[in-house]
Amino acid sequence: MLIELADVQFTWRGAKHATLDMPQFSLAAGERLFLHGPSGSGKSTLLSLLTGIHLPQRGEIRILGQNLAALSNTARDHFRADHIGYVFQQFNLLSYLSVLDNVLLSCQFSRIRRERAQAFSGSTKAQALHLLDRLDLTPYLERPVSALSVGQQQRVALARALIGAPEILIADEPTSALDAERRAAFIQLLFECAHEHNTAVLMVSHDPQLAAAFDRSVSLASLNRCSVEAENA
Numbered sequence: 001m002l003i004e005l006a007d008v009q010f011t012w013r014g015a016k017h018a019t020l021d022m023p024q025f026s027l028a029a030g031e032r033l034f035l036h037g038p039s040g041s042g043k044s045t046l047l048s049l050l051t052g053i054h055l056p057q058r059g060e061i062r063i064l065g066q067n068l069a070a071l072s073n074t075a076r077d078h079f080r081a082d083h084i085g086y087v088f089q090q091f092n093l094l095s096y097l098s099v100l101d102n103v104l105l106s107c108q109f110s111r112i113r114r115e116r117a118q119a120f121s122g123s124t125k126a127q128a129l130h131l132l133d134r135l136d137l138t139p140y141l142e143r144p145v146s147a148l149s150v151g152q153q154q155r156v157a158l159a160r161a162l163i164g165a166p167e168i169l170i171a172d173e174p175t176s177a178l179d180a181e182r183r184a185a186f187i188q189l190l191f192e193c194a195h196e197h198n199t200a201v202l203m204v205s206h207d208p209q210l211a212a213a214f215d216r217s218v219s220l221a222s223l224n225r226c227s228v229e230a231e232n233a
């Protein structure tokens with residue numbers, strides 16, 4: 001299992017109720033899983049636990065067999081950089097850096113991903129160029145990302161998440177800034193590139209229409225004992 005979660009409970013500091021009370025959740029190698037739920041239901045909170053940005057007050061999360069709570073903060077940051085590619089809703093690109101440098105950044109933070117890109121493509125730059133070509137971004141390599149359209153920026157974020165073949169790609173509402181036609185195309189491209197890098201996909205969204213393309217689709221409410229409170233909030 002790539003992700004195994006057991007009996008997790010998480011309450012935001014100062015909040016009266018837990019946001020998540022989740023008996024079980026898992027992601028298998030190579031799986032493409034879609035997790036949907038209304039806005040405010042705790043999707044991003046769950047992703048912050050799966051990536052070790054926050055630790056649950058109760059329960060255990062294992063990524064690739066590693067218990068996240070057993071790592072120091074620094075080791076957890078390294079572990080995340082090594083094994084998880086992340087696509088954010090707002091991209092989180094560095095606007096003053098070029099397209100190419102934004103993608104290469106992932107390899108600067110992770111020796112494992114640097115070495116994988118080198119073994120696979122000859123060099124990190126060669127792999128970045130390959131991914132950016134797959135994503136139709138070759139004409140923009142040296143442009144600052146701020147000069148790109150929203151759709152192009154989202155594809156840069158995808159290349160950055162996949163370079164160095166992390167085991168898991170996590171995407172938080174990655175298509176919400178795209179128009180409807182571009183959404184399906186972006187997800188197809190994401191699948192193709194993830195498959196090429198042997199990377200499993202966990203995507204969350206409030207839009208259940210995206211579910212059809214995935215191997216498995218789950219509603220957060222079906223996993224979360226707190227869901228009733230969240231929906232009534």
Ligand code: ADP
Binds near residue numbers: 041
């Ligand atoms: P979703 O991603 O499904 O829209 P979130 O995980 O962002 O939902 O939010 C779930 C609940 O947690 C909401 O009630 C929200 O207000 C609360 N929450 C989210 N982030 C924080 C935070 N940084 N501090 C305190 N509460 C938060």
Ligand code: MG
Binds near residue numbers: 045172
């Ligand atoms: Mg969210």
